[in-house]
Amino acid sequence: MRKIAIIGGGQAGMPVAFGLLEKGYEVAVYTNRTPDQIREGRVMSSQCMFANALDVERRLGINFWEDECPPVEGIGFALPDPEKPDTKAVDWSGRLDRVAQATDQRIKMPVWLEEFEKRGGRVVIEDVGIAEMERISNEYDLTVLAAGKGEVVRLLERDPSRSPFDKPQRALALTYVHGLEPTPEYSRVSFNFIPGVGEYFVFPSLTLSGPCDIMVFEGVPGGPLDRFRDAQSPQEHFERSVSFLQEFLPWEGDRARNCELTDDQGYLAGSFPPTVRKPVLTLPSGNIVLGMGDAVVVNDPITGQGSNNAAKCAQVYLDSILERGEQPFDRQWMESTFEKYWEYANRVVTWTNSMLLPPTPQALALLTGAEKHPRLAHFMANAFDHPPVLFPAWADLTEAEKLIQAKAQEPVTA
Template sequence: MRKILVVGAGQSGLQLALGLQAKGFEITLMSNRTADEIRTGRVMSTQVMFDTALRHERDLALGFWERQAPRIEGVGVSVAAPDGSRPVDWLGRLKGYAQSVDQRVKMAGWLDVFVQRGGQLVIHGASVADLDYFSRAYDLVLVAAGKGELVSMFGRDAARSPYDAPQRALAVSYVHGLAPRPEHPETEAVRCNLVPGVGELFVMPTLTTSGRADILFWEGLPGGPLDVFQGVGDPAEHLALTLELMEKFTPWEYARAAKVELTDAGGTLAGRYAPVVRNPIGRLPGGGLVLGVADVVVANDPITGQGSNSASKCAASYLSSILMHGDKPFDEGWMKATFDKFWFTTGKPVTQWTNAMLGVPPEHVLNLIGAAGQLQPVADRFANGFDNPADFDTYFYDPEDAQDYLDEVVSSAGPSAGSGAPEAE
């Protein structure tokens, strides 16, 4: 029986630990918190998971909350004008539904299941010295804890990391009482509200510790009018500030929020970090090697909602690579090949798309977003790109590709669609 140490009890670490456990590996999992501490702590993320990532959980029979969580059937995009209007406002339909489960619910639940199934759980915030000691007793050490000292073992890959500073200031509130969008009251959807030169507001249905809720998530340009949450420790003040900014920049979303209240005292989160891609192999002082997982090695800004999705896809990819390796040693060559498989299928397309969305959108992207308001196939394709970001490579980045695609959609839609692609106002 091969022995594997997994450090970190988030989406990737727990999914991988439970997947390996189910295949007969002897797994030790290190977490810096107990299940109860996670369950009663502060929210950790915004985690909307799309169809592919949800299927990875289903494959391991880990979708315990699928019947309870809202079924998200669309992704909507609204663009704000300075006068408070929405010159662009549309809803793309997802081929397979998405869902969001508060990580306090999911990670605490999965941690309990891991222990119930006989896994060895060590509650300890691991240091590099700890891993140097423990690594000698394991065939493989996987580091899935994306913060703290351990990350220092994985050097920044400058060629794949164009940013060296945070590109957004982040502020999250979990609320009860948000009214549905009046134009689509029957459809659960992620709403992406783009405020040019200011930032973005995302509104997402979720399941939290107290039932169905919504997430209000501001992403503000550093130094801009949304960058005001640093140092705000009081949850009520955090929510009041969130609503004040909604009233100013996205009044159509503020109109839904007359009766909102925080889900709990731990229902807010604020912070910022620089997007980064790191070298996947860490070298311990004693010469041992460890393999980085998910956002330890590919940490993107949450503007495209890919964190939990990439973590799930990374766990599934690594699980496959481990199972295919048989009883051969997990050496440096295997580690590099295992990361490269994840990078080229998931990490690279996600990073390219996310970095593109962080910048000022070029004219052809504005045209695509505007066209989606009049051409439903364009709206649907953009929405489903959240599940498969690699699809953006075929039409999103190059102006000629974008125009060819719009021409093709208009042509197939017939004369009623007009002679050319509509432009964003």
């Protein structure tokens, strides 16, 4: 029986832990908070998971919120008219072929940790630094670093060839609310892009107090949406959220007229640079640790891919560990495992990073063309489930024009 240690009890590490446990491995998960501390703490993310990522959880039998989580049935896109800010210059939406879901990680992660122990896994509550990793890596056949935050993550070397930004590109904020007016026809992730100011998107979710919506604010640093850093209270954070919508996105402000914060921990503000790190950490002893999930690829949330990437990374790593059998988990295997994931993730990173920059001609053609062509809107919406399908069109104007023409000729079905 091989022994695997996973440092980090989140969206990337836990599916690997469950999958290995199911196959008879001895698995320990190291995390620095108890389930109750997570439940009582601040919200952690804006996770909207699309169907392919949810399938990873379904295969493992850990999709416990399937029936109670509100569905996310589509994607919408709006661009304000610069001449008439209270109207939309571009406005379209497309249905997802399979619904997405967003479950507050304060619900999800405690249940996963408790269920993991019930199934025979070992959960260790401990702050893990270099000394602890040395000890753990001596005790286990493989140590995986799946924690996305903290000093230990920064021990992984940044890969400059895959990390074009060296500082945060957006000032980020989350606001969990009850009482938001639903979108007409079907629920969706409603994206709003304001050139030079930033982005706002919102979608249904499930939180500790029931169904809610998660507001996500992405402000250009120093601009009018960079307004949350010095908020002194949960209510002040909430009020700044609503006032921004009323001023810059009045159609979203109308939806928020009767909403309120879900709870005093239902908000977050901060920033980080999108970063890709090299996947192998060499400890002072010479022992090696494999990084995964946000520890090695952290995207800006602008395309909503963080939790989706984590789940897909988990599937690649789980398969690779199982395929390795009794062979050693050496550096070459670690690097090869990461590169298998990077074959997928590099397209997601390219797409996400491009959304933080002024739009290219091909991006504008696709995002505006979707208003005219319903089949293109449907394609763009479902690309969130598997972003590589956007390429080569997202990177090449000629290819984008070919895609638009092809979608324009497809029959529109009910």
